[in-house]
Amino acid sequence: MGELLAVGDEAREPSLRLVRWEEYGCNQDGDDLGIPELMAMPSKERSTRLQELRSIDKEQFLDHVCGWLRGMLEHRDPVRDRLTLFWHGFFPTSIRVTLRRYELIRQHRFLRRTALAGFGDLLHGIVRDAAMLGYFDNDSNSKEHPNENFARELLELYSLGEGNYTEVDVREAARCLTGYQGESGHFVLNKDLHDEGEKVLLGQRGNFDGDDLAEILLGQEACARYVSRALLSWFEGSAPTDGRVDSYAAFMREHDYDLAAWIHRLSCDPDFYRDEVIGQRVAGPLEWLVSTSRRLGVSPSPHFLYYGAAFAGQQLYAPPCVTGWDEGEAWITHSSLFQRADLLGALLGLLTIEGHGEDGPGDKVAAFLAQVRGHGLGVPDLAKSLTAAIGSEVGDEACVRWAADNWLGREADIVVLGTTGHRLQEMRKELEATGPLLQHSKANEVLLHCAHTMLSSPIAHLA
Amino acid sequence: MNTKASQHQPTRREVLLAGASLVAAPVALSGVCLPRPVTDNGRSLVLVRLRGGYDGLSVVVPHTNDVYYRGRPTLSVPKKEILPIDDERGMAPELEQLHAILLAGGASIIQGVGYPNAPLSHFKADAIIDSALPDNRVEDEGWIGRLRKHLWPDNVLPELVTHVGPLPPQSLRSPDRPSLCFDTPLSLRSLVRTGPGASRLGGRSAVRLQSGEGMREHDMLSRLRNTGQATERLAPEIRRLVRRRKPQAEYPVGQFGESMGTIAALLDSGFGARVYHVTHGSFDSHSAGCACQADVQREFSRGIGSFLEDLKGTHAAQNCLVVCYSEFGRRVSENASGGTDHGAASPIWMFGQKLLPGIHGASPSLTDLDENGNLKYSVDYRAVFAAVIDSWLGGDHRQVLRARYDYPEWIKSL
Numbered sequence: 001m002g003e004l005l006a007v008g009d010e011a012r013e014p015s016l017r018l019v020r021w022e023e024y025g026c027n028q029d030g031d032d033l034g035i036p037e038l039m040a041m042p043s044k045e046r047s048t049r050l051q052e053l054r055s056i057d058k059e060q061f062l063d064h065v066c067g068w069l070r071g072m073l074e075h076r077d078p079v080r081d082r083l084t085l086f087w088h089g090f091f092p093t094s095i096r097v098t099l100r101r102y103e104l105i106r107q108h109r110f111l112r113r114t115a116l117a118g119f120g121d122l123l124h125g126i127v128r129d130a131a132m133l134g135y136f137d138n139d140s141n142s143k144e145h146p147n148e149n150f151a152r153e154l155l156e157l158y159s160l161g162e163g164n165y166t167e168v169d170v171r172e173a174a175r176c177l178t179g180y181q182g183e184s185g186h187f188v189l190n191k192d193l194h195d196e197g198e199k200v201l202l203g204q205r206g207n208f209d210g211d212d213l214a215e216i217l218l219g220q221e222a223c224a225r226y227v228s229r230a231l232l233s234w235f236e237g238s239a240p241t242d243g244r245v246d247s248y249a250a251f252m253r254e255h256d257y258d259l260a261a262w263i264h265r266l267s268c269d270p271d272f273y274r275d276e277v278i279g280q281r282v283a284g285p286l287e288w289l290v291s292t293s294r295r296l297g298v299s300p301s302p303h304f305l306y307y308g309a310a311f312a313g314q315q316l317y318a319p320p321c322v323t324g325w326d327e328g329e330a331w332i333t334h335s336s337l338f339q340r341a342d343l344l345g346a347l348l349g350l351l352t353i354e355g356h357g358e359d360g361p362g363d364k365v366a367a368f369l370a371q372v373r374g375h376g377l378g379v380p381d382l383a384k385s386l387t388a389a390i391g392s393e394v395g396d397e398a399c400v401r402w403a404a405d406n407w408l409g410r411e412a413d414i415v416v417l418g419t420t421g422h423r424l425q426e427m428r429k430e431l432e433a434t435g436p437l438l439q440h441s442k443a444n445e446v447l448l449h450c451a452h453t454m455l456s457s458p459i460a461h462l463a
Numbered sequence: 464m465n466t467k468a469s470q471h472q473p474t475r476r477e478v479l480l481a482g483a484s485l486v487a488a489p490v491a492l493s494g495v496c497l498p499r500p501v502t503d504n505g506r507s508l509v510l511v512r513l514r515g516g517y518d519g520l521s522v523v524v525p526h527t528n529d530v531y532y533r534g535r536p537t538l539s540v541p542k543k544e545i546l547p548i549d550d551e552r553g554m555a556p557e558l559e560q561l562h563a564i565l566l567a568g569g570a571s572i573i574q575g576v577g578y579p580n581a582p583l584s585h586f587k588a589d590a591i592i593d594s595a596l597p598d599n600r601v602e603d604e605g606w607i608g609r610l611r612k613h614l615w616p617d618n619v620l621p622e623l624v625t626h627v628g629p630l631p632p633q634s635l636r637s638p639d640r641p642s643l644c645f646d647t648p649l650s651l652r653s654l655v656r657t658g659p660g661a662s663r664l665g666g667r668s669a670v671r672l673q674s675g676e677g678m679r680e681h682d683m684l685s686r687l688r689n690t691g692q693a694t695e696r697l698a699p700e701i702r703r704l705v706r707r708r709k710p711q712a713e714y715p716v717g718q719f720g721e722s723m724g725t726i727a728a729l730l731d732s733g734f735g736a737r738v739y740h741v742t743h744g745s746f747d748s749h750s751a752g753c754a755c756q757a758d759v760q761r762e763f764s765r766g767i768g769s770f771l772e773d774l775k776g777t778h779a780a781q782n783c784l785v786v787c788y789s790e791f792g793r794r795v796s797e798n799a800s801g802g803t804d805h806g807a808a809s810p811i812w813m814f815g816q817k818l819l820p821g822i823h824g825a826s827p828s829l830t831d832l833d834e835n836g837n838l839k840y841s842v843d844y845r846a847v848f849a850a851v852i853d854s855w856l857g858g859d860h861r862q863v864l865r866a867r868y869d870y871p872e873w874i875k876s877l
Contacts, residue, residue: 137750137800145799149749152584152805162587167835170583237683280683313629320630321745323586330631332687334621334643334694335650345655363649452655458687 061101064108065316066302072290073299079263083115084108085286086234088316089324091126091158093135095317103131103185104317119227119257120218123159127210130182139181141174143195148174153322155217161229164222165202172201176213218257224249228262235266237281237328237463244271279410282331283463285312288340291463292455293347295409297385300347303375308346311368312339332461339364341456346372348448349379382451383444392438396424399437400450407451408460416457423453501614504857509726509739509785510607511812512632513763515585515747517789518803519810519838520829521756523574523822526553530829534796538803552826557761560768561812565821569771570814573847574824577808577840581791585747585805588790593634595845597866606863607738608637610852613862615737621693625729625736627722632740641689643697643736648705648725651698704732712772715765719743723770730779746789750800763787771814784815784855784877788844794837795829807837811847815855819876843868850874 041049072081088111098104107129114121126132133139136150151173155165165173179194180187189209199208202216217223228248232240240248248262255261266272283291286309293300300308306316313336319325342365345351351369390402400421404412424437427446437443454460521538525531526545545553546562554562564570580599582588591599595606611624624635624642631644645651705728714720722741729736743763748756767785774780792809808827827838846868849860854877861867 137798137802140750140798140800142799147749147798147800148804149798149800156584156586162582162584167583282683282687321585326630329683329686332690333629333631333645334690334697335629335645335647337691337694338651338653338698339646341653341655345653350655364647365649365654456653458691459684461687462683 057101061105062306064105065306068108069302069305073293073302073305075294080112080115083259083263084112086231087111087115087122089319090230091122091132092319092322092324093131093317094319097135098131100185103134103182106185107131116260116263119252119259123214123218124211126158127154127177127180127214128187130185130187133180133182133187138177141178141180142193143175143178143197146171146174146178146195150174151177157323159217159226160220160222161226164220164226169201172199173213175199176201176208177210180210221249221253224252224257228252231262234327236272236277238276279462281463282328282461284325284327284331285309285314285340286316287463288461289343289347291409292344292460295407296380296382296451298347298380301375304347304372307368307371308343311364312336312343340461341452344452344456348452350448350452379444379448381444382447383438386447387438393436394438396421396437400424403447403450404454407454410459410462413459416454416459419457420450420454424450501858503615505782506856507730507737507739507779507783508851508856509783510741511785511787512634512740512742513746513787513789514742514744515789516791516793516805517746517809518756518793518806519574519808519827520793520795521555521760522558522810523548523572523826524553524555525551525826525829527551528829530795534829536797537801538797548822552822555757555760557757558764560764564768564771564814568820569816570812571818571820572822573811573813573842574822575808575827575838575841576788576811576824576844576847577791578843578845581807583791583805583835585790589633592788592790592844593632595848595864597864603636604638605632605634605636606848607634607642607740608640609863610858611637611640611738614856614858620735622697622735624738624740626740627725628718628742632742635740641686641693643693645701647721648702651694651701701729701734704729704734708732710773711775712769714769715762717762719762720766720769723766724773727770727773730783731774731777748802749798749804750802767814781816784813784818784851786851787812792838795832796836807833807835808840811844815877817877819873823873846870847874850877
């Protein structure tokens, strides 16, 4: 565990230009803020410049996401990557709301840096996070007109859970958060809007602000239970028993919300490796794509991973709602099986945009293939890796068994072995291929289809 | 409310008069309730789940009420843009199609729908509405899961209950009766060429059957395998049915319109679904909601309008009832961000040829509010579900909702 956590964080971040609208004399709506350079431009030129700035903002955001995804694929810091993804779903913000995308980059850096620190640091930080404050309209939360949007979700979804606070607590929490705003990606306290009056919430009385609020929430027993339950559900893929939640919540409180200690305890817990948990968790699209790529030994571009996960239902920085993504079995629908099969086909070079026209507005495959055009990875040479591992003279059964052991990442059952073996024999007949498979000129083509058969089977979606 | 079912076009006055208080109180069942045999009446149900909290005051606009205009300085519909219903009520201009349908007698709106002790959290409210149990109890199995077992106990095919959209909804959940869930008809196919040997495979798709009969399996894997098998069977059929039918109306661009078009095509082709489900939204506009809320409403109005137009004159149109509902409404007064916070009572839209059209239920008071400053409900949402189960589908709602709900006479016209 310690080894996994040791790899540095900041070193791998791509250099960021972090363009800010404000620096160029306009906000995201294109209103002038009085910067002479931009003001002096004729309106047509100015709008062109604005468009450029917007595309730079988008571009640097994509660069940033790609840096994260590249790290995942290279396994540089897997535990931190996983936890960062978890916190991104736990404290979701959306690219559809946050127009200044550099705020999302800042938020990501914060979540990543704090992913394994204390939950207290996370909660304190998120209360002052510009993207989060913008996402929940807290910029207009003022003492005259409190907006309880952020306060409500903070209590319900990010700390205590429903049933552990009252409507009065929500209103009082909203008052604590008045004047909490983002400005150019940084936190500011707008004193004119902040309510300096006394608040009474969760049994405490005082002139609280947002930071006091975070501290009060962390002091509630419900908080450790809520966070522990969320983490256990995510790591184990099923709802934990109340007893299990209580035990982990008590540990969390004893360790002052230290997340590294909490994760360490989980990783040493024999119950974490029980039959109902191992291989029973439906992997989310991104996790499935990254782990499948790694096991196949292929290196898709980060663009491929980003658009691919989005195609399969998990667009980073655009979770469907304030509760993030519905994890687990909700990932699998009748159409998502096909989407994963197509994604795998694209990963294996079996599916390219050439020869595929768009069928209509609902044709998301075509849109996805257009997005990753030019970011292709070519056709992986599976025959080469098999030959290197087990030699070219082995029989078909040994090939399939090696493939299952290495590509599936779990013990293959007779169904998968049988189906893949059957597929291989069909292709042999078609090609009239005799002798060892790996010595045949079309060995790689056969193996790519075997990989597709094996990895688009239901068992391949479970981790 | 003793008005009988009527097929004639209602007058303005009738539309207005349809409104009256209809408090429906649940009566808890004591002891065991004897099951009543259910005969299948062949009808279908289309459920539209309006996500995020649907604002009743933007649907039936009280355009003569100053409290409305004072509470919503930026969000209210200007008087000159109101589509009139009667002297006191009107509709926002983005609901153009629905307004026309309402006046033509093809729709009913039930105002002030809610339930006791309603939470203001989406998460919790979703769970309560999707469970539809007494005392706001929440269970894993959704009310549609229980409904299908009650009405069609022998039909275990997933397509009996079909959701069109990317994410599976909670109300359809059932531990032993999975429902069909797909994004679009085009998403039900794989483009991967089957490679060497493809001719012998007869173009079989990449989602392999791989059934594990006779094998010891963990739950999740066998569920995924069942999903794969159903996909293999249903995908070609759905794509064929949708491709074969030419839509008789133009649908708005976007997920909702496309999904309604798919549902119309399947309804009109005799596909094996009896309950269709689709979601629309989000209506959760906490800020500068006006423009964005209007867009979502417009898409809803156009989507429903196209759907009804598309099915006009078909057997399917006579045999389907569309019910659109949300987890809660919005607050009366707008907040400082020019949006509205979570509320309580919200309206339910129904579309069908047998219902008594018009606006039902009293307009909620804008001054007599609940303790959170929200509109009080006058109709329990479970009473509406009960009426749909009994009067439309010919079932016994007590078996599904586990309590008895009284509902007004007019809804029996279904």
